[in-house]
Structures are given as structure tokens and as C-alpha cells.
Amino acid sequence: MHNITKRTLLGSVSLAALGSLAMGAPAQGSDSKPVPKPVTKVDTSVLAKEAAARVTTPANARAAQQHVQAAIASYVAKHGTKYSFGSYLDAKTGSVVVLSDAPAAVLSKLTDTSGDRAAAGATVRTSTSTITDQWNRKDDVAPFYGGGGIAASGGICSSGYAVNYGTARYMVTAGHCFANGTLVKTESGANDYGYVAWRRLASLGHGPKDMEIIYNKSYSPRIFTGGLWSTSSAAVVGAGDAVQGYTNYCHSGRTTGENCGHTAVDVNAQVCTQTGCKSPVVAFNGGTLSQGGDSGSPFYVKSGTQAWIRGHVIAGNGGTMSWAEKWGKVASTYGVTIATS
Structure with a gap:
């Protein structure tokens, strides 16, 4: 349980009535827990730092990524979710990385971009890993x-x-x-x-x-x-x-x-x-x-x-x-x- 100081009840604060979904859900009501005061000044300096960090990736690497992702999606659609896959393009190395618990033979086929001219010269790396939905603060x-x-x-x-x-x-x-x-x-x-x-x-x-x-x-x-x-x-x-x-x-x-x-x-x-x-x-x-x-x-x-x-x-x-x-x-x-x- 959270300590009572989490958001101490100091009085009744009226909330604006909120609408409902088309499915016929009831409208939201009001609560007695106070809402923190609205922010009066937004510090946007962090956004400039974020934008400045942007990196670009080679066109052949992006093409290889798209090729591999399409192959994986097609495989999962046909064979189900017995194996897990996670892929991304590592901008620092220019390599497409595939994490999976699928057999090597399966991965070899899914990561073969030799027939894709747009992906010529791109590198695809694989690594063994099991990826899951993350099921599983408190009150x-x-x-x-x-x-x-x-x-x-x-x-x-x-x-x-x-x-x-x-x-x-x-x-x-x-x-x-x-x-x-x-x-x-x-x-x-x-x-x-x-x-x-x-x-x-x-x-x-x-x-x-x-x-x-x-x-x-x-x-x-x-x-x-x-x-x-x-x-x-x-x-x-x-x-x-x-x-x-x-x-x-x-x-x-x-x-x-x-x-x-x-x-x-x-x-x-x-x-x-x-x-x-x-x-x-x-x-x-x-x-x-x-x-x-x-x-x-x-x-x-x-x-x-x-x-x-x-x-x-x-x-x-x-x-x-x-x-x-x-x-x-x-x-x-x-x-x-x-x-x-």
C-alpha cells in the first residue's frame, strides 16, 4: 500500500465531467482527491537535446531490415508464435540485429537478403534470446x-x-x-x-x-x-x-x-x-x-x-x-x- 502522503486528501476537488465510449459506457464522475496544480511553464530544453541526438542509417541497411521484418512476419503468420523474434537496426554499426529463440536453420532463411538488390552489402546479425510480453505502484x-x-x-x-x-x-x-x-x-x-x-x-x-x-x-x-x-x-x-x-x-x-x-x-x-x-x-x-x-x-x-x-x-x-x-x-x-x- 502507498503511504498516505502519496497524494494526501486535502479536500474536495471537482473534476470536469468526462464523456463515454460509443459502447454505452457511463460518463466519468468526480473525485475527492486533489489534482496537482497545472504546470505554468514548460521547459523544452530537453527536446532540443533529444532532436540533436538523431542518427541516420544507410539505405541498404534499412532495406535489409524491411526485408527481414517482412520475412519474420510472414513466418509467424504461417507457423504461429512458437518462436519469438525481436529485430532492430543498430545505427552505430549499420547492422540489422535479430534476437530469437528459433532454430539456426529457421533464422538462416529468414535473414537471407542475398536476393534483395536494395539490401546489397548490408549485414544481418543474429543472437539467441527469448522475448516475451511483459505481464506481471501498487495501490x-x-x-x-x-x-x-x-x-x-x-x-x-x-x-x-x-x-x-x-x-x-x-x-x-x-x-x-x-x-x-x-x-x-x-x-x-x-x-x-x-x-x-x-x-x-x-x-x-x-x-x-x-x-x-x-x-x-x-x-x-x-x-x-x-x-x-x-x-x-x-x-x-x-x-x-x-x-x-x-x-x-x-x-x-x-x-x-x-x-x-x-x-x-x-x-x-x-x-x-x-x-x-x-x-x-x-x-x-x-x-x-x-x-x-x-x-x-x-x-x-x-x-x-x-x-x-x-x-x-x-x-x-x-x-x-x-x-x-x-x-x-x-x-x-x-x-x-x-x-x-
Whole structure:
């Protein structure tokens, strides 16, 4: 349980009435927990640093990546999800890297780009690794923050970030977490978190995506920061897609807490797990990476107590590489905007 100082109840604060989904969900009501004061000045200096870190990749390497990703997606569509695959383009070496637990013979065929003239001269490296959806902070109260533990039907994930859809506000998380219509609770089980809708998942035929929304409660444009039992948070002040090469992205989930120092190795990566192939996604490494239960947690760039959303965590291989769904895909899929403080 969080300490009462997490967001001490100081009085009644009225929240604007929020709309409902077309599926007939009830409108959100008001809460008695105070909302932190709106941010009056946004420090954008970190965005210039992020943009300056952008790296470019050779055309033949990008062509090789596209060739390999298409081959992997086709293989998974035909043979199922017995094996896992994660691929990205390492801009520092110009090599396409494929992490997988598939047999060498399978990988050899999938990574053969010899017949692709556009990929001539490109290098493809493989490494043995098992990649999984990251199932598995703890006792939030409304209005709910991103980065908290959420649970239903035996599964545990992390909340992501709040979005606006017209006058309604929802919370985003990973699509492999819960089925449509599921009542989600806080990890402690003490509070209802809302219902799942608009699930988009590759294995369900929704294209290479991994996202869903939670509705019917109030959700704050803030994300938890600090450790597993931290009461601290950052104000969300914007959103956009990650920049390849930037070296200080963060994630904040119920399993590993907040961790920064992540490098966006590739922003056109692919990851294929037991819930299908998702792309383009962000492949990131460096620092303490996400673990089981961090799925859905926000992936962001931070400056002081302000955060810019770049997506949400969807997969990892247990310590050397993780993958995040891109904010741009969420925005275009749902027609939403980021909720800001």
C-alpha cells in the first residue's frame, strides 16, 4: 500500500465531467482527491537535446531490415508464435540485429537478403534470446496516474498515460494485457480502475499493434516516478515519437519503477511474441530495462518534473533489450490527443 502522503486528501476537488465510449459506457464522475496544480511553464530544453541526438542509417541497411521484418512476419503468420523474434537496426554499426529463440536453420532463411538488390552489402546479425510480453505502484487512487500496477484475470500490467478523446479521458496500456470488457483493478485490488475497450493486438487480427484503453474512471495527466513504492510523479506536458539515437529515455512501471538512461536504438523495429508481430516499434537498451509486469508503462523523455510521452512498453527479453509501442500509432489509431497538466 502507498503511504498516505502519496497524494494526501486535502479536500474536495471537482473534476470536469468526462464523456463515454460509443459502447454505452457511463460518463466519468468526480473525485475527492486533489489534482496537482497545472504546470505554468514548460521547459523544452530537453527536446532540443533529444532532436540533436538523431542518427541516420544507410539505405541498404534499412532495406535489409524491411526485408527481414517482412520475412519474420510472414513466418509467424504461417507457423504461429512458437518462436519469438525481436529485430532492430543498430545505427552505430549499420547492422540489422535479430534476437530469437528459433532454430539456426529457421533464422538462416529468414535473414537471407542475398536476393534483395536494395539490401546489397548490408549485414544481418543474429543472437539467441527469448522475448516475451511483459505481464506481471501498487495501490493507486483516482484520478489515476500512469505507471501504476493494474490487474485482472490473473494478469498484472502497468498503466501508461492519459489521453483525450473529445471531452472524454482514457488511460492507455498494452493491448496484450486484458480482453475487451474486462474490469481492471489496481494491483492491490482495493480500487476499480475501469473497463477495457478498443483493444488492438496483432494476434487478434488488428494489424501490428499492441494497445488498448481503459475507461469509466478519472485519469490524471501525470505518471509515477521514483521507485516501486514512490509517491512522486511527473506532469505530462506533451507527446511525440522517439528519436533514434537519443540516450536518456525513461520508463516507469510497477515492476522496475522509474528507470532512465535508455537509448532508442531503432524507431522502426519489430517484435514478435506470443501475441503476434508488432511494428514499427521502438527498440531500446541501456540502464535498467523493463521486466514482466511493466507492459503498458509509459516510455518518455523527462526534464525535472515534466515528461513528454513517446509510447508505452510492450516487450522485453529480460535485460538486454526492450520494445515500446509508438505514441504516433496510438494517436492515429484512436484519434486521441495526449492529456497534459
